[in-house]
Amino acid sequence: MTPDKYFRRQKFVLTAVLVGMVLITLFAGDITRFDTADAFTAVPRVVRWSFRNFIPDEQAVSRLPRILSRLLDTIYMSVMASMIAAILAFPMALLGSRTTRVAGWLAGAARGFASVFRNIPIAAWALILILAFGTSDFTGFLALFFATFGFLSRAFMETIDEASASSVEALRAAGASYTQTVSQAVIPGSMPQMLSWMLYMIETNIRSATLVGILTGTGIGFQFDIYMKSLQYRSAAMIAICLIVTVLVIETISNALRRVIL
Amino acid sequence: MSTLILSSASNGRAKRRANRSIVLRQLTLPKLALRMTLLVLLAVTVIGFATIDTRDTDLREATGESARYFGIMFGSPEPSDQVTFGHAARQVLITLSLAFLTTLIGAVVAIVLGLFAARNLTNPRISNIIKGFISVIRAIPTVLWVLIFSIGAGLGAVAAVIGMSFHTVGYLLKAYSESFEELDAAVIEALRASGASWVQIVFQAVLPSSITYILSWTFIRFEINFAVAVAMGAAAGAGGIGFELFQAAWFRLDIAEIGYITYFIIAVALVMEIIATRLKRRYHIHD
Numbered sequence: 001m002t003p004d005k006y007f008r009r010q011k012f013v014l015t016a017v018l019v020g021m022v023l024i025t026l027f028a029g030d031i032t033r034f035d036t037a038d039a040f041t042a043v044p045r046v047v048r049w050s051f052r053n054f055i056p057d058e059q060a061v062s063r064l065p066r067i068l069s070r071l072l073d074t075i076y077m078s079v080m081a082s083m084i085a086a087i088l089a090f091p092m093a094l095l096g097s098r099t100t101r102v103a104g105w106l107a108g109a110a111r112g113f114a115s116v117f118r119n120i121p122i123a124a125w126a127l128i129l130i131l132a133f134g135t136s137d138f139t140g141f142l143a144l145f146f147a148t149f150g151f152l153s154r155a156f157m158e159t160i161d162e163a164s165a166s167s168v169e170a171l172r173a174a175g176a177s178y179t180q181t182v183s184q185a186v187i188p189g190s191m192p193q194m195l196s197w198m199l200y201m202i203e204t205n206i207r208s209a210t211l212v213g214i215l216t217g218t219g220i221g222f223q224f225d226i227y228m229k230s231l232q233y234r235s236a237a238m239i240a241i242c243l244i245v246t247v248l249v250i251e252t253i254s255n256a257l258r259r260v261i262l
Numbered sequence: 263m264s265t266l267i268l269s270s271a272s273n274g275r276a277k278r279r280a281n282r283s284i285v286l287r288q289l290t291l292p293k294l295a296l297r298m299t300l301l302v303l304l305a306v307t308v309i310g311f312a313t314i315d316t317r318d319t320d321l322r323e324a325t326g327e328s329a330r331y332f333g334i335m336f337g338s339p340e341p342s343d344q345v346t347f348g349h350a351a352r353q354v355l356i357t358l359s360l361a362f363l364t365t366l367i368g369a370v371v372a373i374v375l376g377l378f379a380a381r382n383l384t385n386p387r388i389s390n391i392i393k394g395f396i397s398v399i400r401a402i403p404t405v406l407w408v409l410i411f412s413i414g415a416g417l418g419a420v421a422a423v424i425g426m427s428f429h430t431v432g433y434l435l436k437a438y439s440e441s442f443e444e445l446d447a448a449v450i451e452a453l454r455a456s457g458a459s460w461v462q463i464v465f466q467a468v469l470p471s472s473i474t475y476i477l478s479w480t481f482i483r484f485e486i487n488f489a490v491a492v493a494m495g496a497a498a499g500a501g502g503i504g505f506e507l508f509q510a511a512w513f514r515l516d517i518a519e520i521g522y523i524t525y526f527i528i529a530v531a532l533v534m535e536i537i538a539t540r541l542k543r544r545y546h547i548h549d
Contacts, residue, residue: 025366028359031352032419032501039367042415042424049414076310083307119531123493123504124524127511128335131520132327136317195296198303207403214405214497215508218315221405221497228409240406247401260295 053233060238067235070220071242073137077219078205081144085152086198089114092149093156099165100186102178111157117150122208126215135217143212144205155197156190164189192261199254206247335521342519345506350526357495357502358530361487363423368430368487369480375431376438377464382450383442392435400432404490408498422500426490430483437479441472478541485534492527503527 029036094100096110126143133139167185176184213221220239227236341347378384379392408425415421445468453463469476495504503526510519541547 021366024362028362031356032359032363032423034363034419034423038416038418039420039424042411042420046411046414050410054410054414073315076306076314079303079306080310080314083303115532115535116528119528119535120524121489121492121504121527121531123489123496124507124527127496127507128331128520128524129328130511131331131515131517132324133321134317134319134324136319137314138316138319138321141314191296192292195299199299202303210403211405211493211497221403224406225409228413233413240402240410243403243406244398244401248397251397251401257295257299261292261299 050237054237054240055234056238056241057234059232060235063235063238067220067223067239067242070223071246073218074206074209074213074220075246077137077141077144078202078209081141081148081205082152082198082201085145085148085201086156086194089149089152089156090194092153093160094182094186096153096157097160099161099168100182110153114150114153114157117146118154120146120150122147122212123215126212130216137218139216140209140212140218143216144208147208148201148205152197152201156194159190159193159197160186162190163193196258196262199257203247203250203254206243206250210243331517334517335524337521338518339521339525340518341522342510342514342516344514345510345519345523350503350506350523353501353503353506354526354530357491357504358488360419360422360426360491360494360500360502361484363419364426364430364487364491365480365484367423368427368434368483369476371427372431372434372438373476376435376442377468379435379439380442380468381439382445382447383460383464383468389439396432396435399428402428404429405494405497408494408500412498417499419501422491422494422498425498426487426494429490430487433483433486434479437483438472438476441475441479442468445471475545475547478545478547481541482538482547485531485538488531488534 028034092110092114095102096107096114098107101107101110122143125146126139129139129142129146133142164186167189168181171181171185209219210221210224213219213223214225216222220243224236224239227233227239341350345353375392375396379389381389404426407428408422411421411425412418415424449467449471450463453467458466491500491502492504492507494500495502495506496508497504499505503523507520507523507527510516510523
């Protein structure tokens, strides 16, 4: 291809992509009734609104004990969901991983199972579970657990593939049994990375728990929703500040831990 | 445990001790930290289970009931008067559109900020300010952003899209600035030496060399944003298929309909996951 022809083709592809994007944007704006002019002023309007209404006042501070107790429930819930999901995701990952799988069909089944779990959005889990388990913290825990299980299964599979392939091969060659290989090569080799994924899920779950809380009528998310709907914005702002502090603290601890263990 | 030696050395090689027994395992600092972390998490989990509020739900009964519901959902999903095939398809398109607009706005903002956050294109102070700012923004859950915008700027697609854009910017900014940072320093130096301005460097070297990464990462975020848009439809009234799911679960209590809607969501999510996995494999992307 001559350079001239190459550039002309590239220009054509670029134009086609741009036109396509513009058409999709117009369609998307139309079907959602997205008001572009409104969008440009939205951020300044919200900033102005926040300075007037979204700063905690004395009443919000007096509600701090209740907010903190909800926050604590939320932290417990995310740790529990991540821990239990990790414990169950590990055998799933052993079955699905290329280096440790027992049988081809079982590996395919494990991967497919994990994939379905991962692709059911957490909002769907929450709404499905609420029918039987009602509006309780336990429903929130279950929704977080199912979504985390799907995510960690795949993350662990990839970790085992990457971290322990060569040591598994070495142990197998030396005649080690399956249990020996798992306990001596897979677990020590991939544990740090797997713990890192768990810490990541704990962070993520604190944010997701807010969403799940709104859907299941529990926890810090529901409290935020109530304050917003009853026009007590200043108390809602207190919740937002507490969440920011919590997430940043957990992130800092996680990063420090990662530096040590990885 | 006489064979365990506490040592901060991170090499796992066996060491001979004075009594000539071979130490096969050393308890190094990383291992100790790992065990302590797991112990703490396990303790929190146990305490959490002991104190969790179940509002007197009979868990065994509820589990059986859930299993039956799941059976109906996945075994005999059915459209209803409200949610027909055409209606569900239209709602899925609305959710996809919300995700698309969010990704588009997020990508534009993230490219601009990403150029100022990439260490090879800017000074460290600006880079740190942007990254710190983004980590605060990311600490607030998306659903809070959407709820804040729907009160502060009025309900509707604008509040949903802009509210969802914040985490998109945070995610893409990291991806973009890292792919900008991969550009060979010699290229920038050569362009600078020949008198190219910052804008010229960006448009002639940085963007062209990272465009495939930018597009792949953007699609991966689009996939995530679909799930986010489903959630915001359910929790923050953003409309689309998530809102139908919320209606079906809270007000219509129609389990066959919930199943029907869930199948729609899973189908779209699976198709996008397949595309995203191919992109990740082709460009060796790890998220």
